[in-house]
Amino acid sequence: MAKLQGRHNQCSAKQLETLQGFRDDFLAALGASASSGSRGLFVNSCFAHCQSETQDIWFAPASPALGDRVNHPLPSSCALEFTPVLRIADAVGDWFYGRSGFQKTDCPYPCDSTCYTN
Known part of the structure; x- marks a missing residue:
């Protein structure tokens, strides 16, 4: 598996x-x-183990997201309709400070388009 790290689209069905x-x-x-x-x-269903170990990723607009709040492309333009997005930092902050008891489990891979890949 290690030789396929970062190239999950090349994994066999068994892998x-x-x-x-x-x-x-x-x-x-x-x-x-x-x-x-x-x-x-x-x-979430992202393969990266430490996908949020640095603040650059933790607070990035493209950090992993879960829940019903996601960005949706507008049908007639290239712009994104910005609806509230619940990113990793927001979910943990809301839970830690008692604002909400966020508990979400992603669907199985490869359904999550917000996985950090760099």
């Missing part, structure tokens, strides 16, 4: 199945403890 199996095992390990209101969850 992708292994990665999805890891996701399933991880979610199962969270179990009932995940539903506690005192715990925040931001489980």
